[in-house]
Amino acid sequence: MSESEKAIIKPEAMKSFIWLQCADGSIQQVEEEVAMFCPIIYREILQTGMGSSKNYAISLPERVNPAILSLIFDYCRFHQVPGRSNKERKSFDEKFIRMDTKRLCELTSAADSLQLKPLVDLTSRALARMIEGKTPEEIRETFHLPDDLTEEEKLEPLKNVNDDPRIRLLNRLYAKKRKELKERQKLKNIKVEEEKKDERSVDEILSFINGDEDSKGVKSVKSKKKNRKKKDPPKDISRNNSVKVHNKKETTFSPSPSQSSEARDNDEDAFASNGEFEDGDDLDPAVKEELDREVEDFARRLNSDWPERMQEFLSLGQDRRLVPNLVNSNVSLQKFTGLDRR
Amino acid sequence: MCTEECKKKSAIFIDRISNLPKNVIEGILMCLPTTDAVQTSILSRDWRYSWSSIPQLTFSRNDFPMLDDTEIEWEYNHRLVKIIDQVLLLHCGPIHKFELSLDMESCSDVDRWILFLSRNGIREIIIEFWMGEQYQLPSCLFSCEGITHLQLQWCIFIPPPFTRFPNLRFMYLSGIDISEDGFEAFVTNCPLLETLELTYVSGCSGLKVCSGSLLQFLYEGYYIHISFENTPMLASVCVVFSEVDNEEGPTPSSPNYELFDALDNLLGIEKLILYQYTLEVWAVRDVPANLRMAYNLKHLAVDMDFEAEQEASTLFLLFKSCPFLSSLNIWVFSSDDDDQTSAEDFWDKQEGLHNLFCHLKNVDLIGIKGTRSELMFIKTVLTNARDLRILDVECHEDVNNEMMMEMIKFTRTCTKAQIIVKNQEEVLYQ
Numbered sequence: 001m002s003e004s005e006k007a008i009i010k011p012e013a014m015k016s017f018i019w020l021q022c023a024d025g026s027i028q029q030v031e032e033e034v035a036m037f038c039p040i041i042y043r044e045i046l047q048t049g050m051g052s053s054k055n056y057a058i059s060l061p062e063r064v065n066p067a068i069l070s071l072i073f074d075y076c077r078f079h080q081v082p083g084r085s086n087k088e089r090k091s092f093d094e095k096f097i098r099m100d101t102k103r104l105c106e107l108t109s110a111a112d113s114l115q116l117k118p119l120v121d122l123t124s125r126a127l128a129r130m131i132e133g134k135t136p137e138e139i140r141e142t143f144h145l146p147d148d149l150t151e152e153e154k155l156e157p158l159k160n161v162n163d164d165p166r167i168r169l170l171n172r173l174y175a176k177k178r179k180e181l182k183e184r185q186k187l188k189n190i191k192v193e194e195e196k197k198d199e200r201s202v203d204e205i206l207s208f209i210n211g212d213e214d215s216k217g218v219k220s221v222k223s224k225k226k227n228r229k230k231k232d233p234p235k236d237i238s239r240n241n242s243v244k245v246h247n248k249k250e251t252t253f254s255p256s257p258s259q260s261s262e263a264r265d266n267d268e269d270a271f272a273s274n275g276e277f278e279d280g281d282d283l284d285p286a287v288k289e290e291l292d293r294e295v296e297d298f299a300r301r302l303n304s305d306w307p308e309r310m311q312e313f314l315s316l317g318q319d320r321r322l323v324p325n326l327v328n329s330n331v332s333l334q335k336f337t338g339l340d341r342r
Numbered sequence: 343m344c345t346e347e348c349k350k351k352s353a354i355f356i357d358r359i360s361n362l363p364k365n366v367i368e369g370i371l372m373c374l375p376t377t378d379a380v381q382t383s384i385l386s387r388d389w390r391y392s393w394s395s396i397p398q399l400t401f402s403r404n405d406f407p408m409l410d411d412t413e414i415e416w417e418y419n420h421r422l423v424k425i426i427d428q429v430l431l432l433h434c435g436p437i438h439k440f441e442l443s444l445d446m447e448s449c450s451d452v453d454r455w456i457l458f459l460s461r462n463g464i465r466e467i468i469i470e471f472w473m474g475e476q477y478q479l480p481s482c483l484f485s486c487e488g489i490t491h492l493q494l495q496w497c498i499f500i501p502p503p504f505t506r507f508p509n510l511r512f513m514y515l516s517g518i519d520i521s522e523d524g525f526e527a528f529v530t531n532c533p534l535l536e537t538l539e540l541t542y543v544s545g546c547s548g549l550k551v552c553s554g555s556l557l558q559f560l561y562e563g564y565y566i567h568i569s570f571e572n573t574p575m576l577a578s579v580c581v582v583f584s585e586v587d588n589e590e591g592p593t594p595s596s597p598n599y600e601l602f603d604a605l606d607n608l609l610g611i612e613k614l615i616l617y618q619y620t621l622e623v624w625a626v627r628d629v630p631a632n633l634r635m636a637y638n639l640k641h642l643a644v645d646m647d648f649e650a651e652q653e654a655s656t657l658f659l660l661f662k663s664c665p666f667l668s669s670l671n672i673w674v675f676s677s678d679d680d681d682q683t684s685a686e687d688f689w690d691k692q693e694g695l696h697n698l699f700c701h702l703k704n705v706d707l708i709g710i711k712g713t714r715s716e717l718m719f720i721k722t723v724l725t726n727a728r729d730l731r732i733l734d735v736e737c738h739e740d741v742n743n744e745m746m747m748e749m750i751k752f753t754r755t756c757t758k759a760q761i762i763v764k765n766q767e768e769v770l771y772q
Contacts, residue, residue: 105358112366124366127359128373136385144355145386 018045019057026066027057030073037076039115061113068103068110075119097126101142190292360388371396375405380429394432398439401426403472409445423451430455436463443470443495448477460486465509470495476519500524506531514539522546529553565623570607579608580615583623613641618675621645625652636663645675648715654688661698668701674709674716674738689718699727708736712745721752730759737765 018035021027035041035051044058045051051058060069078084078092097104104123111119131139140147362370371379371393379393401422409418422444440459442452448471459467460482467489471477477497484505492507495516501524510532520543529535530552538551539560548567551559556573562582570576605611614636616624621644642660646653661667705723710716723733735749750761 102356102358105362108366109358109362112363120366120369124369125373128370131370131382132374132378136381139382139385143359144357145360145389146357148387149384149390 016052018051019054020051020069021057021059022064022066022069023060023062024065027054028066028069029054031077033080034073034076037080037116038072041114063106063113064110065106068106071103071107072110072114072116072119076116079118093122097122101127101130105143186292357386357388360386364392367392368396372398375402376400376429377405395435397436398466399429399433399437400439400441402441402443403445406444415447419446419449422446423449426455427451430458438463439466439468439491440464441468443468443472445472447471447474448497452477453480453482456480457482463488465489466491468493469497470516471497476517494518501528503527504531506533508533510535512537514541515543516541518543519545522548526550526552529556565619570605573608574610576608577610578613578615579605579611580617581620582615582617583619585619610638611636612638614639615643617643617645617673619645621653621656622647622650625650625656636660638666639664640666641669642667643671643673645673647676648674648713648719649676649686651688654715658688658692665697666701667699669704669706670702671706672708674707674711686714687718688715689722692722696726699723699730701729702727703729703731704734705730705732706734706736709738710735710741711738712741712743714745717745717749720749724752724754724759726755727759728755730754730756733759733761735761735763737763739765741765 016032017029018032018041019027019029020035020041036045040061041051041058050056064072075096078096079089099107104126108120108123108127111123130142134142139145359367371382374382376399379396382389382393383391406422409415423446426442437459440455442455452469456467456469457480464486465488467483467486468491469477470493472495479494479497479499481502484501487508489507490509491512492510493512493514495518497517498519499515500519500521503524505528511534513532513535514537516539518540522545525546526549529538532553533555535553535555537558538553538556539558540549540563541560542563546566548569549561550569550571551573552571553573554575556576558578558580559570559573559576560580560582561568562580562584564585565583568581605614639660642664644657646657648654702723705727707716707720720733720735724730749763
């Protein structure tokens with residue numbers, strides 16, 4: 001039996017009704033004492049006198065839809081009766097709260113917009129019970145939360161909205177680490193080549209150094225590029241390439257300033273797009289090659305047992321113990337690229 | 343779970359909870375223990391920052407694994423300190439409630455945390471130690487003017503002179519080392535103090551409580567001199583002397599002590615609880631003719647030895663002085679003292695009982711053995727209590743059943759009274 005029918009059947013009943021309009025336009029009416037239990041409706045009635053008829057229905061906040069509204073009124077109807085004992089109220093609440101998470105969330109949202117604090121507390125406690133003691137996967141399953149944090153971010157600290165200087169410093173350090181992680185990705189590409197470099201001999205290197213000129217070196221870079229794209233180049237060719245790389249290094253990459261300027265002269269295109277280095281995501285392949293070489297070179301400078309080091313870097317993955325090493329290398333790299341952008 | 347399924351799922355099911363307003367999410371997180379709340383930071387992007395603004399942090403033994411034999415104490419301590427440091431550092435915003443109740447040794451890290459809290463608007467602070475040496479509270483704690491609720495265990499609480507907490511309402515001290523004068527001055531300086539509970543405090547031989555706002559007072563521990571001065575609002579007093587033969591402290595027979603006088607200052611008292619040896623201590627003195635303080639007394643709970651005549655007479659005096667007594671709880675408490683004069687016929691012999699127990703409605707007797715003195719008392723109650731509603735008797739396991747049956751034959755002045763006799767949950771008579 002709907003409310004309006006009731007009103008017709010018992011016209012002498014002094015019950016007054018309040019008319020309410022939801023955001024979707026539908027209009028409902030409900031007993032006055034039930035509606036008055038909501039602070040927002042109560043205030044609206046007292047201050048503006050609205051709600052007494054269909055044309056002057058009180059419009060409810062957006063988050064309240066008709067189905068949820070009737071649930072809320074069930075709650076209000078029970079609790080607005082003053083004579084109930086605490087035990088009765090508690091058992092009603094326990095039964096009332098048994099619903100699926102979708103409706104529970106909608107109910108919480110609606111109760112909050114109607115400022116019905118007891119109901120908000122009740123639903124919040126129910127939602128908390130669903131979260132407590134569960135693993136993150138289980139919680140995501142229950143509430144359909146997207147697992148949109150990357151592994152990196154799960155390492156990161158929380159961003160401080162108020163920009164605490166301590167957190168800013170931490171964030172800067174972690175930004176560096178992120179960059180290093182990207183570097184490692186690039187270094188992985190030349191891992192294959194690294195393993196084969198062991199076979200070279202000093203004599204071979206010297207002979208090539210004495211033989212080649214710069215311009216040829218440049219061309220060899222470009223040709224090397226093509227060869228590099230193959231995943232598993234045959235040993236001799238790779239050796240050739242690597243030797244040529246060393247050649248290039250010996251002649252052009254002496255201590256930082258001079259070599260980088262020379263490199264710039266030789267390969268304008270590659271370095272022109274160097275600005276993208278910092279962002280990293282869409283690097284020109286030429287730049288990428290250049291970077292790979294640079295990284296390789298100064299790493300050698302740092303540490304003569306380069307191959308073993310490389311292995312260590314890659315196998316330890318995201319181990320934080322490597323951060324000090326990488327920080328050093330990163331700083332040096334920045335020296336290169338910073339100067340290049342001049 | 344393969345990616346196609348995932349995609350399907352995300353199309354059908356919407357994440358509704360993350361879009362709830364911030365205050366609602368904070369409300370949900372506050373219902374969780376702090377460890378679970380912090381763990382929500384790896385649920386999803388929306389939930390990363392949510393926990394860091396909730397205004398309460400609780401580190402209690404319920405949520406953290408206990409120290410077991412396999413772990414070195416120092417390492418365990420270190421791990422706990424690291425966790426709490428990280429949480430505090432990542433937290434952003436005021437912290438109104440902080441609880442630290444872990445199996446850790448007191449250390450300088452706690453000083454650092456209290457300093458942090460003092461700068462972040464702390465209101466409720468609970469610090470409980472369960473091992474090691476007593477913790478010396480740092481001075482920054484005494485400058486937290488916003489504190490409303492202070493709960494300490496196993497600390498040394500000696501506030502600098504003129505310290506005041508202008509908003510302090512509840513104070514619970516347990517196993518605390520205090521200095522007598524300093525503490526008394528401190529209590530007087532807290533203008534809003536309502537509840538004061540002292541459990542096993544050391545460092546004082548007497549305590550004078552002087553507070554214009556105090557409503558409830560509890561003391562449990564060794565026997566000390568307690569007195570009250572200028573406590574007009576004090577309505578509930580609970581004194582539990584759990585040890586009387588304390589060699590260092592005062593004994594009941596020392597000359598300067600008059601518990602009667604001390605309690606006599608409590609004119610507004612409505613609830614009086616005297617457990618363990620307290621009544622015995624009280625009874626040692628000569629019983630005065632009248633007690634002013636009992637006039638408003640409505641609830642009385644005592645541990646009493648029915649066989650001790652001194653205690654019985656003290657209690658009788660109390661009953662005579664409180665005409666409005668409405669609820670009475672007596673736990674039978676037998677001390678090992680055998681040279682008490684027998685009180686078997688005490689209640690039987692008393693006269694002038696016509697105004698006794700006029701308003702008495704509820705009587706709870708626990709541990710009744712069925713001795714004659716007990717039965718005489720019950721008879722007195724039944725004869726005089728005109729408004730009696732319930733007489734609830736829980737018997738001791740060695741109860742003398744025949745004696746109990748006798749009790750049923752007593753005449754009751756109030757016919758509406760309900761008598762319930764239980765022996766280990768078994769209802770003998772109703």
